[in-house]
Amino acid sequence: MVGLYRAGRDSVMDVVVNDNLRPDAQVLPFYLAEEETGTPLVRGRIASVGHVASTILARHDYPQDIALLQAEALAMTACLSSTLKFAGIFTLQAKGDGRVRTLFADITETGAMRGYTAFDEDSALVMPAQGISNLPQIMGGGYMAFTVDEGATGGRYQGIVELDGPELRDAAMAWFANSEQLETAVTSTSGQGDDGWQATAMMIQRVASEGGKKPSKADIELHDDVWHTAKTLMASVKQTELLDAEITPEQLVFRLFNTLSPHVAPARRVVDECRCNIEKVEAILKQLKPEEADDLLDDDGKIRVTCEFCKTERRFGTDVLAG
Numbered sequence: 512m513v514g515l516y517r518a519g520r521d522s523v524m525d526v527v528v529n530d531n532l533r534p535d536a537q538v539l540p541f542y543l544a545e546e547e548t549g550t551p552l553v554r555g556r557i558a559s560v561g562h563v564a565s566t567i568l569a570r571h572d573y574p575q576d577i578a579l580l581q582a583e584a585l586a587m588t589a590c591l592s593s594t595l596k597f598a599g600i601f602t603l604q605a606k607g608d609g610r611v612r613t614l615f616a617d618i619t620e621t622g623a624m625r626g627y628t629a630f631d632e633d634s635a636l637v638m639p640a641q642g643i644s645n646l647p648q649i650m651g652g653g654y655m656a657f658t659v660d661e662g663a664t665g666g667r668y669q670g671i672v673e674l675d676g677p678e679l680r681d682a683a684m685a686w687f688a689n690s691e692q693l694e695t696a697v698t699s700t701s702g703q704g705d706d707g708w709q710a711t712a713m714m715i716q717r718v719a720s721e722g723g724k725k726p727s728k729a730d731i732e733l734h735d736d737v738w739h740t741a742k743t744l745m746a747s748v749k750q751t752e753l754l755d756a757e758i759t760p761e762q763l764v765f766r767l768f769n770t771l772s773p774h775v776a777p778a779r780r781v782v783d784e785c786r787c788n789i790e791k792v793e794a795i796l797k798q799l800k801p802e803e804a805d806d807l808l809d810d811d812g813k814i815r816v817t818c819e820f821c822k823t824e825r826r827f828g829t830d831v832l833a834g
C-alpha cells in the first residue's frame with residue numbers, strides 16, 4: 512500500500528476556487544485552530560453535492576435504494592478526493608456479490624464528477640435503516656478500492672479494503688487507517704427532498720505535529736483534547752442537519768465546532784461532467800473482436816454505444832471496426 516498523501520499541507524488552494532457557489536455543489540475546507548496562535552490542529556472537509564447528484568441520478572432510472580447509495584458515494588468521493596494532492600482522477604469503486612455488483616464514482620482534480628451503479632434488477636429493494644447505508648445487505652461480500660490515477664505521465668496508487676462495516680464511512684475509515692498515519696473520522700449520508708437530492712460527506716483529520724520539533728507535554732494534551740472534542744462534536748451531527756438545504760456548509764462548520772476556533776477556506780467547485788467522447792468510443796470499438804462487435808449491432812446494421820455514466824448514445828457504421 513502506497514500512501515496517497517504527498518504532504519501534510521492543505522491541497523485545495525491551487526485548484527478551482529469560487530466564493531459564490533451554490534451550497535449544494537462544493538467541497539468546503541475548514542480547520543480548527545489553537546485559539547491564541549491560530550495554528551491548525553484539525554483539518555476538515557464538507558462535501559455537499561446534492562445538485563450534482565440530482566442531475567446524475569436524473570439520467571438513470573435507479574430504484575430508491577440504489578439512488579441513495581449512489582448519491583452518498585458521490586459525496587464521499589468528492590470529500591475524500593479533496594484531501595489528496597493529485598493531477599488526474601480519484602475513483603471510489605466497490606464490487607459486491609449482492610444486489611449491487613458495482614458502485615462507482617470518480618472525480619478529477621478540477622471537480623468534474625460522474626458515477627454509476629450496476630445492480631441485479633431481479634433482486635429485492637434494500638432500503639437503509641435510519642440513515643445507515645446497510646452496505647453488507649445491499650452489496651453482499653466484496654471490497655472497495657480507492658484509486659488515484661495521474662495518467663500516462665503520473666503515478667497510480669490504490670488502496671483496497673473489504674466491505675465489512677454497515678456504512679460507506681467504515682470502508683473510507685479503513686482505507687485511511689491503512690494508508691495514512693493521521694487519525695481521521697468520516698461521515699456521510701444522502702436523501703431526496705422536494706428540491707431534489709442532497710448528499711453530504713464530512714471528514715476531520717488530525718494535523719501532524721511540526722516535523723523536527725519535539726512537542727511539549729502541554730502541546731500533546733491540547734492536541735489530544737481538541738481532537739477528541741472534534742470527533743465527539745462531529746459524531747453529534749444529525750442526518751437532518753447534513754441534508755438540510757437551508758444550512759450552508761459554512762454554517763454547519765460554525766454550528767458544530769464553534770467552541771474549537773473554526774476557520775473556513777474558499778470552497779472547491781464540484782460539477783456534473785462526463786469525460787466520454789467520440790474518439791474514445793471509436794478507439795474502443797477498433798479493439799473489439801468481430802464476435803464482440805456483432806453483439807453491439809442494431810437491427811439496422813449500426814453499432815449503438817451508450818455511455819454508462821452520462822447515458823449519451825452514439826451510433827456508428829461498421830466501418831469504424833478494425834478489419
Ligand SMILES: [Zn+2]
Pocket residue numbers: 785786787818819820821822823
Ligand atoms: Zn459519458
